[in-house]
Amino acid sequence: MKVxxxxxxxxxEQAEEFDALNQQVARLKAAGATEVLIDIESGRNDERKQYNELLKLVQQNQVDEIIITRVDRLGRSVITIHKAIDVFVKHNVNLRILDAPVDPNSPFGWFSINQMSGLAEFESRLLSQRIRHGNNYFRQQLKYCVPPFGYAKDENQRLTPNNNIHPQSGKSYFELAKIIIDLTLSMRSLKDVCDYIYTEYEIVFSIAGLRDWVKNPALQGHTAYFFRKKKGVNREPIINFNTHEALITAATVEAIQRKLSENKKYRSSATSTRGDYPLAGLIKCAHCSGSMYRNFSRHKTKVEYIRCVNYNKPGKYHCENSKCTRLREIIAQTIATLCENAPHLIEHLETQSTTMQVVNTKDIDKFTNELSVLRGLRSSNPDIMEAIAKIEATINTLSTPTRIVDRDAFENAKRKIAIASQATFWESLDDSELRSALAEFVEKVEVDSSGIITPTFKLPLTLSSMRP
Structure with a gap:
């Protein structure tokens, strides 16, 4: 029985500090759950990964029973909860709610779940309203959450210049912020500024962080909210002008923006180098395990090469791997290694294609019900005690997992590996097809500072991996 x-x-915070998640998991396992799926997300979000994985398993008829502590664990919306329960009922999955045992198949159970769902959504809406009122009051008082570099918060949580002394330089943080602005105007690039302030003052800024910092309206003396655009959120920014001492003027911001725009011509490519290319997202640095990004040479041939994303970062984030390895060389060596190791992948596949399952679930359910009836008699009759012992032994025998071989999946994966072992197959693919094909076999490709390329392969449609 799959529970x-x-x-x-x-x-x-609920998961770590209040131990609420561990409490739920412990109760679910004690109630008989063999596997527990976990989400740390709002119940109003229907895109929860494990929640949707659970629905997918139910639709594939891989679940017999689902256990939850309360109905609001499924969601904080009446519609979401009812959609989930409809899926459970349609696929004959029993839903067990530990804090409120009800049968969703019965009219009374449906009514009870409807009430609990409505209460869950009511609590969620009430909490959202309280948070909204609190945030509106917070903004009306011109309070600030995390002050930008160079500023601090006063006793009213409003922005004020940070006059604390920086230990390495003996200057205040506000004075250092002015120095960084001057450097941004005088130096060639933001990377040069980041390197200089780390070397001189041990102040760490990433290039993107420095770019966002100079654009922050707080530096112009304004307290602003919602000024950063977020995907899927269309909200007008709220700007309160001249609320504290300014670090820079609007003219300075415009000068910095012009300088950054002019610097684009020094880049090797005016367009983004991220995106659709073979092995995208799979090439890792062997030294820091960070991602490696694609770039193009400045030569007219525009040769693609791969470099560690952490090489240009300052201080403790810096990676020593400065090697620029040609992308096509990495692809060619990965394919050659895959063709060479295809026989070993097939051997590995044979050991991974079997699963252990309990196949007599209906008989187990039948004997379990009989056992419950006999135990409910609470009798000391020797015949009844002997019958209980025999049924328990039968259940234990039937519960022994049986080795199951998924022949269709095995043959399908074996056929894919056989095709992938042929060099002519890879030569016939364009870049888009090559990316899809490699993603099915390659778990990652590590490149070190010597240019040594080490791919790690995975079996098609499985999580099992093998390193040659």
């Missing part, structure tokens, strides 16, 4: 538990908390 899944589902646990959810809204925040990482």
């Amino acid at each position: 899944y538990g589902y646990a959810r908390v809204s925040t990482q």
Whole structure:
């Protein structure tokens, strides 16, 4: 019998500090869940990864029972909860709610779940309203959450110049912020500024962080909210002008923006180098395990090469791997290694294609019900005690997992590996097809500072990996 538990908390704080998640998981396992799926997200978000994975398993008829502690773990919306329960009922999955045992198939159970779902959504809406009122009051008081570099918060949580002394330079943080602005105007690039302030003052800024910092309206003396655009959020920024001492003027910001725009011509490519190319996202640095990005040479041939994303970062984030390895060389060596190791992949596949499953679930359910009836008699009759012992022994025998071989999946994966072992197959693919094909076989490709390329392969449609 496949019994899944589902646990959810809204925040990482609930999971770590209040131990709410561990409590749910412990109760679900004690109730008989063999596997527990966990989400740390709001119940109002229907895109929860493990929640949707649970629905997918139900639709594939891989679940017999689902256990939750409360109905609001499924969601904080009446519609979301009812959609989930409809899927459970349609696929004959039993839903067990530990804090409120109800049968969703019965009219009374449906009514009870409807009430609990409505209460869950009511609590969520009430909490959202309280948070909204609190945030509006926070903004009306011109309070600030995290002050930008050079500023601090006063006793009213408003922005004020940070006059604390920086230990390495003996200057205040506000004075250092002015120095960084001057350097941004005088130096050639933001990377040069980041390197200089780290070397001189041990102040760490990333290039993107420095770019965002100079654009922050707080530096012009304004307290602003929602000025950063977020994907899927269309909200007008709220700007309160001249609320504190300014670090820079609007003219200075415009001068910096013009300088950054002019610097684009020094880049090797005016367009983004991220995106659709073979092995995208799979090439890793062997030294820091960070990602490696694609770039183009400045020569007219525009040769593609790969470099560690952490090489240009300052201080403790810096990686020593300065090697620029040609992308086509990495692809060619990965394919050659895959063709060479295809026989070993097939051997590995044979050991991974079998699973252990309990196949007599219906008989187990039947004997379990009989056992419950006999135990409910609470009799000391020797015949009844002997019958209980025999049924328990039968259940234990039937519960022994049986080795199951998925022949279709095995043959399908074996056929894919056989095709991938032929060099002519790879030569016939364009870049888009090559990316899809490699993604099915390659888990990652590590490149070190000597240019040594080490691919790690995975079996098609499995999580099992093998390193040649």
